[in-house]
Amino acid sequence: MRLAPVTLVLVLATTQVGAQARRAAVVDTTDRPWPTGTFSILAYDPETGEIGAAVQSRVFSVGNGVLWAEAGVGAAATQAIVDVSYGPQALELLRKGMDAEHVVKTIWERDPDPRPQDWSKEGRQFAVIDAKGNVYAYTGPKATEWAGNKSCSAPNAHCTAQGNILAGSGVVDSMVAFFERTPGHLSFRLLAALEGGQLAGGDKRGQESAAMVIVKKDGGVWLHNDTVLRLQVDDNLEPIKELRRLVEKAAAQRRPRDH
Numbered sequence: 001m002r003l004a005p006v007t008l009v010l011v012l013a014t015t016q017v018g019a020q021a022r023r024a025a026v027v028d029t030t031d032r033p034w035p036t037g038t039f040s041i042l043a044y045d046p047e048t049g050e051i052g053a054a055v056q057s058r059v060f061s062v063g064n065g066v067l068w069a070e071a072g073v074g075a076a077a078t079q080a081i082v083d084v085s086y087g088p089q090a091l092e093l094l095r096k097g098m099d100a101e102h103v104v105k106t107i108w109e110r111d112p113d114p115r116p117q118d119w120s121k122e123g124r125q126f127a128v129i130d131a132k133g134n135v136y137a138y139t140g141p142k143a144t145e146w147a148g149n150k151s152c153s154a155p156n157a158h159c160t161a162q163g164n165i166l167a168g169s170g171v172v173d174s175m176v177a178f179f180e181r182t183p184g185h186l187s188f189r190l191l192a193a194l195e196g197g198q199l200a201g202g203d204k205r206g207q208e209s210a211a212m213v214i215v216k217k218d219g220g221v222w223l224h225n226d227t228v229l230r231l232q233v234d235d236n237l238e239p240i241k242e243l244r245r246l247v248e249k250a251a252a253q254r255r256p257r258d259h
Helices: 005-026 086-095 100-109 170-181 186-199 239-253
Strands: 038-045 050-057 067-070 074-080 124-130 135-139 148-151 158-164 209-215 227-233
Touching: 038 074, 038 124, 038 170, 038 186, 050 067, 050 074, 050 186, 050 227, 050 239, 067 086, 067 209, 074 086, 074 158, 086 100, 086 124, 100 124, 100 135, 124 158, 135 148, 135 158, 148 170, 158 170, 158 186, 170 186, 186 209, 186 239, 209 239, 227 239
Parallel strands: none
Antiparallel strands: 038 050, 038 158, 050 209, 067 074, 074 124, 124 135, 148 158, 209 227
């Protein structure tokens, strides 16, 4: 049966409005100068001395700003209402011997909050791990829900997982659980944490990019290279899956004594 012209117009209009509503529901960042939403993990392996970090987000090239690490010093993750300068500031204070908790508190307290109207320091999410495996994380009250963090509690496990615009608290819970239960090289444990977070719902807007960095003094290939691993997946429908492929490829090429 053919629809009358008026009926057809109404159907088309309803369909278009519905499609627009669905598109708008996916990502609404009109009140932000740049979209946010990220889950990350920082960790330390006491057996090897490696310090590592991994992250996934529904933004393009999340590795270009969230993760910061230096061999023998520590690592940091700055996300949510991001101030990228928190990363290098953290490494500078860690070099001076400040522990993770005081690094986080010092940097946040001295933040001049230059854009409180739309990019408030109250929405920052900031985590640090020092060279001894001490961790500390801050999630501001204005970070987009769900937002929060959780630290490892298992013996000899040193990690902190944090995220914002997540499906719920189960994301960071799952990240920590997967990290603590996964054996092997730090790269596989960090990867497992991301996979666990995604299984629990991850960034509730979806996936796009992921990154990982692991450092150790002279731990990389070639001479005077402190980078054990640096991987970045910038634009992919399944970035964690692609990150696993890269981690496995790196493991296959790693010297046996480094496993």
